Every structure is written in structure tokens, then in C-alpha cells.
Amino acid sequence: MTVDLSIVVPVLNEQESVACFVDAVTPIVESLGLRYEIIFIDDGSTDATADIVCGLQRNDPHIRLIRLSRNFGKEAALTAGLDFSTGAAVVPMDVDLQDPPSLLCEMVARWREGYDIAFGQRVERRSDTGTKRVTAGLFYRVFNSISGHPIDANAGDFRLMSRAAVDATLVLRERNRFMKGLFAWVGFRSIAVPYERPARVAGTTKFNYWKLWNFALDGITSFSTAPLKIWTYVGGSVALIALIYTAVIVAQTLIFGRDVPGYASLMVVILVLGAVQLMSLGIIGEYLGRMYMETKQRPIYLVKDTAGFPPSQDRADGQFVPRDAVRAAE
Structure with a gap:
């Protein structure tokens, strides 16, 4: 089946959020009249996240699951989702619904107008703590002042990308990945889609300030000397x-x-x-x-198993373990 829109969703111990996400996203995408797939990347969850996705997949052929062999981090999981996506447009999203599914309509409209990238830009972050708002603003100012490829302030991974933009991003196979920087580096015609960032619908964030500090350090060292x-x-x-x-x-x-x-x-x-x-x-x-x-030159990630993908999508490009190889090992 040819896919118009691939929605890529990295998850880590999100058993409370997965079903809510599918219930919120499905009617909006179907209202657009697009053929679509929702790709969940289980980044080494230790709860029932993968089982819940598999249960949803049995009743919904649009749902796909990629299980990584361990926790590789969100950037690697997002890369896996982009690798497996086949849509003419691809949208990375957070499962906690802080990336509003209603924004997909405007992003698709901008894509149909000819834009390669329509990125969500947060104009209000009341759901974040004061400390996080201050440190985030400081990071964007520092990064953009020293980097040769500035990123848009208050723009995360939530964006619609054309197939050309996705393929260009996937050419970049560096191991220390800062996806917002990679998205900015490849260029292409872009437009901001402003929105107010709501609170999580369920579960808790998997980031703490130490992880955010290391994430910022990765971003700065990856794109500036x-x-x-x-x-x-x-x-x-x-x-x-x-x-x-x-x-x-x-x-x-x-x-x-x-x-x-x-x-x-x-x-x-x-x-x-x-x-x-x-x-x-x-x-x-x-x-x-x-x-x-x-x-x-280690691979960015390794796949333990997949569900919901057609056999023709199994690939052996050196960046992940093919499903057949996993079965043979078992």
C-alpha cells in the first residue's frame, strides 16, 4: 500500500499514553483523506508499552511497531522511525500529546502548498517549569550565536517533512545525533506553524536536567567548533x-x-x-x-523485532538487524 503520511512516534515506558495517542490522532488523519501509517519505536521499554502497541496493531493495520534491542536514546529511535517510514510526508511526534494532533491539518496544508518542512513552533510553554523555560531560551540563544546553522527557537522535532527532506536527513549517519540541528542543516523550504504547548495527557517525562544538559552539549559540539x-x-x-x-x-x-x-x-x-x-x-x-x-562506526541502533510492516520493507543496509536475521538467531 502506498502511504501518503507516516507518523513516527518514539516511546519509552509509555504504556499509559499509547492508546490515548492513537485515539486522538486517528480521526484527524482520516479526516484529511490520506493513506497513513503510525510507526511506534519502542526504545527499550521495560513496561507493557510494546504489548499494548501489538494489541492495537492487531485491530488497526495502520499501526507499525519497531522494537529496538535496548535503549539507544530518543535521537536514535527517531532515526529508526525515519528509516522505516515510507510516506510521501513524515511527521515525528511525541506520544504524550504535547504535540497537538490538530496541528497536522495545517502542516499538511502547508505541504500541499509546496513547503518541504512545516515545523511546529511553540509560542507559549506554560506546561513547562520556569527553570526549563529559562534554560531552553538560553540554549537557543547560545546555540544560534555560535553555530553556522542556526535552529528555529522553540521548535522541537514536531514537524512535517517531505520525502525529499527525510531522505536528505537520513544521509547524515553520525552517531552523536542532534536531530533539530540535522533538520536545520539540510535546509529545504520551511515554514513555522505556531501553537501553544499543552501539558502531558498521561505518564511522566523521561528527561531530567542532567539528560537535558548532555543533550544541549551534544547539540553544541555537533554543530560548532x-x-x-x-x-x-x-x-x-x-x-x-x-x-x-x-x-x-x-x-x-x-x-x-x-x-x-x-x-x-x-x-x-x-x-x-x-x-x-x-x-x-x-x-x-x-x-x-x-x-x-x-x-x-557502530550502527546507530539495532532492531530486535518489528510488527505490522510488509515483508518488502525488511532491509539490510547495515544500520539495523533485519527481521529475518533476528528470527534466525532466536
Whole structure:
């Protein structure tokens, strides 16, 4: 069956949300008159998420399931969904319905007008905590100020992409994935679709501030070398200050016969320089670690099993384990 619209939904321990999502999305997509599929990617859930999706799939041929062999992270799960999608347009969505299904109508309308990407842009985030709103705004400002490929502020993964935009994104097979940055990097004709972000309908978020910090760090290091370059200027500034201070000490000693400052001044200089060196080494280490992961060329994800896909969609392109191989191993 030819598919017009693929909806890609990464899930992790979302047994309370899956059925609600299907009930909310199905009537809206059917009202558009499009042939569609809903692809759930189970990213190593330990609850009944996969079983619930399988139960829904038995009664609804539009539902597909991809089960990854373990938890690879949302970015890898989203990549798996894009790999398996066949629609002329593809929409990644969160299962918690904070990405309003009603927005699909406007996104499809923009796609029919000729836009390759119609991305959801949050104009109001009352459902987020004050801390998260502040840190999110700070991240977008920092990222866009140092990256050569800025991303749209308050735009997440929720967007409609044409098949051309999806195929271009899938050419990028880097292991440390920051999907919002990849979506921006490929370009194509885009338009914002503003919306107010509601609260979750069920379950709890799987992100905490530590994960969000690492996610932001991945994004910055993936799309900018500014953190590396800045230490050239920091080092040059510290060296200049040290040279001036040295000249002052020498002058004082020659003219006034004063001794070099004592223990306290020496310790301050040593600690400051040591801190600068360790910070610079830490930044270099972040980039070096990511280079190390890329050189190993491990697959982005591995598939444990699939359900609801036609046999013709089983592929062996080196990025996932084909279903037949999994069955043979079992």
C-alpha cells in the first residue's frame, strides 16, 4: 500500500499514553483523506508499552511497531522511525500529546502548498517549569550565536517533512545525533506553524536536567567548533596578562628593589592557570570523545523485532538487524 503520511512516534515506558495517542490522532488523519501509517519505536521499554502497541496493531493495520534491542536514546529511535517510514510526508511526534494532533491539518496544508518542512513552533510553554523555560531560551540563544546553522527557537522535532527532506536527513549517519540541528542543516523550504504547548495527557517525562544538559552539549559540539576556538583567545589573553605582570614585577625589583610577591600571589596564579588549563582540556576531551565514537562506526541502533510492516520493507543496509536475521538467531 502506498502511504501518503507516516507518523513516527518514539516511546519509552509509555504504556499509559499509547492508546490515548492513537485515539486522538486517528480521526484527524482520516479526516484529511490520506493513506497513513503510525510507526511506534519502542526504545527499550521495560513496561507493557510494546504489548499494548501489538494489541492495537492487531485491530488497526495502520499501526507499525519497531522494537529496538535496548535503549539507544530518543535521537536514535527517531532515526529508526525515519528509516522505516515510507510516506510521501513524515511527521515525528511525541506520544504524550504535547504535540497537538490538530496541528497536522495545517502542516499538511502547508505541504500541499509546496513547503518541504512545516515545523511546529511553540509560542507559549506554560506546561513547562520556569527553570526549563529559562534554560531552553538560553540554549537557543547560545546555540544560534555560535553555530553556522542556526535552529528555529522553540521548535522541537514536531514537524512535517517531505520525502525529499527525510531522505536528505537520513544521509547524515553520525552517531552523536542532534536531530533539530540535522533538520536545520539540510535546509529545504520551511515554514513555522505556531501553537501553544499543552501539558502531558498521561505518564511522566523521561528527561531530567542532567539528560537535558548532555543533550544541549551534544547539540553544541555537533554543530560548532566555537568552544574549541575560544580557548585560543582565552590562552592569548592569559599570556598577555602574565607578560604584563612579569614586566611590572621586574620593573619594581630593578627600580625599587622590591622582592617578587610571596606565597599568596603565587598560589592564586597557579590555581587560576590550572583551572583554565583543565577547562580547556575538558572541552578538547568532549570533542575527542565524540570523534572516538564516530571512528568506531557502530550502527546507530539495532532492531530486535518489528510488527505490522510488509515483508518488502525488511532491509539490510547495515544500520539495523533485519527481521529475518533476528528470527534466525532466536
